[in-house]
Amino acid sequence: MGGAFLAAAVLARLGGRIGLPTIPLFILAGILLGPHTPGIVLVADPHDLEMLSALGLVLLLFYLGLEFHMDDLKAGGRKMVVAGGSYLVLNVGAGLGFGFALGWGTSEALVLAGVLGISSSAIVTKVLVDTGRLGNPETKPILGIIVVEDIFLALYLAALQPILSGADSLAAAVTDGGKAFAFLLLLALAARFGTRMVGKLFATRDDELLVISFLGAAVFMAGVSEWFGVADAIGAFMVGLMLGSTASGERIRKLVHPLRDAFGAIFFFAFGLSIDPGDLPVVLWPVLIAVAVTLAMNVVAGLAAARVYRFGPGPAANISTTLLARGEFALILATMAAGAGLDDRLSPFIAGYVLLLAVLGPLAAGQSHWLARVLPGRPGTTGETGNSGSTGSTGESGAAAELTPPGTAEAVLDRR
Known part of the structure; x- marks a missing residue:
């Protein structure tokens, strides 16, 4: 594990000197040392890092x-559903057509x-952090x-599982899907109406107790989500959604940073271990x-969301490139397909596809201003920030200002 951390750090430092993003370098470290x-083989069995990798995804x-406040969810619910639904129709539809072809x-x-x-939620999150865009207007869509993808993911997995397992019972598939949807609804209601109670439960001046509390809650809810047939990460996301709107939200953001970065690196390293070149x-x-199909569909989906x-065009290019990467969910599907005895070409195809987009996605996001130059529309439209290719830490400070509820200005200034 120590070697994994050090290898990821060394490659990331070398890549940083020539302007490469950290995500594909963490993955490359896993491939080279797997x-x-x-x-040199640091980890002979990728399953040895399975729990640490899962923790990285959860964090x-x-x-x-x-970073996703309830106020944003309530204010932009309809637009969010339209933008997310358009993205899924275009990309899932293209994927289905490509599969039949x-x-x-x-x-x-x-x-x-x-x-x-x-899209890969983990890589999208890391791209937003690395490019300093957490405070940009287009980050909300x-x-x-x-979020829409994660909800679809839960229902899609519930429907796909009986197909892959050869189950002939429609009732079993409907039951699994209903259980997952009911749990998602329960989480949404808790996030909507239980924030004040959660804030009181987590209120403490002791940083040690706060870290133990939010880490335990996030991991525990991830496990419960998995038990209900929902992606484990969506449970952790909902816990973050609730805690981010509490009085302790700004402190939690600061305290979780080193944990997120360390275990996030292990997640991408473990991803690389599973790939056989x-x-x-x-x-x-x-x-x-x-x-090529994914690139085209993401540009169309980015334009649709921007509309x-x-x-x-700047925010449209950011949306298109930030959502480009595919990752952890595709690997889950590759594992399910292998277990179901599907075509032997499927697993290496998924590995190659994910690896290529894991590299291209962050690179394209960092250079999205080139795409913005050829997209239709006029610069200066609502949401045009002019920093589509920006990097650095200013975006996180901007995120604090953009997403922090009124009344916490002192915390934002302190963070800056």
């Missing part, structure tokens, strides 16, 4: 919830619909689309075509 490449989504089978096509259709040449052309929110 069991599928010659040379990334918990932090995402902290490959001719690998109906079950394989249904898996590919999810692989091509769902980006987070809204992620030797399997990639067999599916090279399908991977390249799928990446809903009346943004200009």
Whole structure:
């Protein structure tokens, strides 16, 4: 584990000198030091880091919830659903069509619909942090689309599981989907009406007790979510959503930073461990075509979301590129497909597709101003910030100012 941290840090430092984002470098460290490449093998079995990797994902989504205030959710609910629904229709629909065009089978096509259709919440979160855009106006629809995707994800997995397992009972599939939806509804009601009570429960001046409390709550709720058939990360996200609106929200944001960064690095490192580069040449052309399809659909979806929110080409380019990466959910689907005995080409295809977009996504997000120059629309439209390619820490300070409720100005100034 120590070697994993150090390898990720060394590669990230080297990449930082030439302007590369940290995410693909963490993944590259896992590939180079994993069991599928010659040379030093730090981790022979990727499952050895499974729990730490899961913790990294939970903390990334918990932090995402902290930055997504209930006021934003209530104020932009309809726009969020329209933007998120448009993104899913375009990308999931394109993924389903691509799957049938490959001719690998109906079950394989249904898996590919999810692989091509769902963004990586973990990578999106990291991109927003690394590019300093948490305070940008277009970040709200980006987070809204992620929320809609996570809700769809829970229902999609519940429907896909009986198909992959060969279950012939429609009642079982409906029961699993209903259980997941009921739990999501319960979480939403708790976030909507239970914030004041949660704030009282977590109120303490002792940082040690606060860290133990929010970490325990996030991980515990992630486990409960998984038990109900909902993605574990959505439970952590909802806990963050509730805590971010409490009086302790600003302190929690500061305290969770080092935990999020450390275990987030392990998540991406473990992701790299699961990739076998030797399997990639067999599916090279399908991977390249799928990446081209995803690029096109993300640009269209970004323009659609920008139109809903009346943004200009700069924010539209940011939305398109930030949501481009695919990651943890695609790997979950690859594992399910392998267990169900689907086409052997499916797992290496997913690995190559995810790896390529995990590299291209952060790079494209950092250079989104080039895309903005060719998109339709006029600079200066609502939400045009002019910093589509900005990096640095100013975005996090901006996020505090943008997303912190009234009455906590002192905390924002202190953070700056």
